[in-house]
Amino acid sequence: MKRKTEKIIALLTALCCMACTTACGREIPNSNNNSEFVVTGGDADKSVIDEDGETIMLVPRTTAAAEYTDTPDLGTTATGKNASLVTRSKEELDRINSNKKPTVTAKPSGGASGVLRTTVVKVTGTGVGGGTGTGTGTYVGTQAVTTTATTPSVPTIQLSYTSAEIWVGTTKDYAIVTGNYIEEWTTSDANIATVDQFGNITGVSEGKCKIRVTDKNTKEYGEIDVNVVKPKGIQEVDGVTYADGILIANKTYALPKTYNPGGLTNDTYNAFQSLVQAAANSGISLWNASGFRSYESQEQIYNNYVYTHGQATADTFSARPGHSEHQTGMAIDVNNPSDSFNGTPEAIWLKEHCVEYGFIIRYPEGKQEITGYKYEPWHIRYVGVEMAKKIRDEGIARGDVNITLEEYFGINSVYQQ
Ligand SMILES: [Zn+2]
Structure with missing residues (x-):
């Protein structure tokens, strides 16, 4: 038996050289393949007589393996009338199938879970010899399932x-x-x-x-x-906002472009003269460094600051046009409008006595979140003696000596855009 097999291999090798030159196109596999095979078709239908006089029917092998046209799967074998059987080891099939098996990944969404499903896959193959093969297999993947969450009909938050x-x-x-x-x-x-x-x-x-x-x-x-x-006690007259009769100009409430008293109001000017005189009597020298500013001049100042510092920073110390208290004619920057004024004898005297002359420190320490401005010990605002004292007393009652105009009236100071 062993001898006969060797003979067949020798003959097949010879036949291979012949067959490759024939027109049939049928390939003869090389002898390394140990699979079984049968020959179909005329050219291969030959017999050979060996040297012992035995007739050996040639049973050449073909490579008519199915060419998968779809996802193959385990156990798929091409069969068909003219296709030769190709026997593959399980390991080989596993390898082929694992290479071709689709990768299905899905993430659950909308709160739904993915569902495992088994899908039957039909496989069709075509043999080289013209045969066709079919097979079935299965694969298991995760399939995304989308569900639409329903809107609860009652508030639950x-x-x-x-x-x-x-x-x-x-x-x-x-x-x-x-x-x-x-x-x-x-x-x-x-x-x-x-x-x-x-x-x-x-x-x-x-x-x-x-x-x-x-x-x-x-x-x-x-x-x-x-x-x-509308805020209690808040009135708007010709685009100007008043709280209990006190004109308000801050980041929330702007003055119209046309609002122009032309300088400090008479009351403000006279009150400041009294303040300066009283300070002088105590050996303190105060003066008006900056009083009234028109809408247009504030526009120039603000735009310059925006240019040099950027708008976000400029907004912390300079008012946008229409939002400056200096446009009211009732605000004064005393002596030195800079941080170095803080803690000077002049600043200390001003803070202690301004109320007696109808002024308030408009942007007190630690109230930037409320007034919209950092501490400005030099900026005073005239509200009249009566109101200045009311605000001071309210601050004492609340245990907050730095009470702001905003807190007193219950309004805020935030740019609306
Ligand atoms: Zn000022």
């Missing part, structure tokens, strides 16, 4: 308050959300109140609206009923 009264032009601290949410804040009417991404609500005009916080993932929400009203 708990807020620190569910209703709020806000004055026009003021901002209320954000409502604290209890729980871990990816917050998205929206307003039902931006003409009444707006809200930023942190939940800070700003009153725009009188009216009512709803502010809603929604969790981006679950769509749970919470709501605040907002009522926007």
Whole structure:
């Protein structure tokens, strides 16, 4: 038997050289392949008589392996009328299939979990000899399943308050959300109140609206009923805002371009003269370094600062045109409008006595978040003796000697854009 096999291999090798030159195109595999094979077709249908006189039917092997046209799978074998069987080891099939098996990856989204599914894959192959083969296999992958989350019909997010009264032009601290949410804040009417991404609500005009916080993932929400009203005692006359009759000019409330008293008001000028005289009597020398400034001159000053420092920095120490108190004719920068004035005998005297002459230190220490300006010990504002004393007494009552005009009237000072 062994001898016969050797003979066949020798003959096949010879036949191979012949067969390759024939027109049939059929390939004879090399002898390293130990697979079984059969010959189909005319040219190969030959017999050979060996030297012992035995007739050996040639059974050449072909390479009619299926060419996979789809994803093959384990156990797939090409079969067909004219295709020769190709026997592959399980390891080889595993290797082929693992190379061709589709990789399916999916992440669950919308809160849904991926579902394992088994899919039957049909495989079709075509043999070199013209035969076709089919087979089936399976693969297991993870398939993405998208579900649409339903919007809850009742608010489920708990807020620190569910209703709020806000004055026009003021901002209320954000409502604290209890729980871990990816917050998205929206307003039902931006003409009444707006809200930023942190939940800070700003009153725009009188009216009512709803502010809603929604969790981006679950769509749970919470709501605040907002009522926007005019501040008590706040009046607007010809574009100028007054609080209890005191003219207000800050980052929230601007003066019209046309508001121009032409200099310090008479009351302010006279009060300052008295102040300077009283200081002189105590050996303190005070003078007006900068008083009235028109809208146009403030515009120049501010634009210069923006040019040299950038707008963000300029906004911390210089007012935008229309927002400067110097345009009121009731504000004065005393002596030396710079940080070096702080702590001087003049600054200390001014802080102690200005109220007696109807002035307040307009931008006190530690109140930058409220006034919108850093501490300016040199900038005084005339409000009249009566109001200056009211504000001072209110500060004492609240235990805050640095009380601001904004805190006294309950207004804020924030640029609206
Ligand atoms: Zn000033």
